Amino acid sequence: MDKRARWIGGGAVAAVAAAGVAAWWFNRSEQPRHTLIQRDGAVEVRDYPAALVAQTVQSGLRQTALSKGFERLADYIFARSRMGERIAMTAPVLSDGAGEAGWRTRFFIPRGESA
Template sequence: MADKGRAGIDPRWIGGGLLAVGIGALAAAYLKRARSEAPGYRPLLTEGDIQLRAYPRLTLASTTRDGGREQALKAGFRTLADYIFAKDRGGERIAMTSPVLNDRDGSAWRTRFVMPEGRRPADLPAPGSQAVTIAEEPARRMAAIRFNGRPDDAAQGEHEARLRRWIAAKGLRVDGDAVFAFYDPPMMPSALRRSEVIIPVG
């Protein structure tokens, strides 16, 4: 018979309970990814983990923060979440989509949420915060490289450099700054997280 702790609880039950909580959190993360709408791009060319895509016109909510990338991303995420979940305004809630986009805006960092398909700036609720702007992005071609693991600055830089080499080898022209795309919530284990570097091309 297994030893019990001072409270008379079998330690194996505690371990099993923690494992169940962990599995439950992982399942919830997978479900969140599966249920989140993503932009309906059209693949034009796929070579391993790199893809050339045709994106439709997109409507995006964005906010910009100073500071380091990770801190700016967290603050920007909270601000945009308050907008789509109607915490800083009245009216309807807007469905969460994936991925969350993050890119440089001068010396600051911009975070963006893609609005659900079919939504245009004119028919979206006005933001309750001046920090949030709504704008359209035209249809364009984008090159993307997908990777797993913790999407820190080193990993992003490594994959961005590789994607730029691929773009040059294909005779394509870079037509904008790199965008970092995050598909999973923080509870997803790093090894299973899906992230991308996306670069517009001409």
């Protein structure tokens, strides 16, 4: 096997490991109450009641902007960019377009917490 084939194989192993960690985290994280509207395989359309969220909007290319938004919100909930206690991570993390402003990333604030 040549070096390139080994690297691709290693990347696949890393991707599978990352997916496993993401699934573990998602299943252990608080999820806000919601009503399932429709499911198509792994994709769900959900209706959420009014909820408290932390959000940020970043400009630029989609993936870069969403990564920056996730990092900014992680710094917020883990109290790295503000005073106070950590806030528990929740799932799912929402992301969408924010029109001309860029890309929006949102974390639900757990029930009983205030921002």
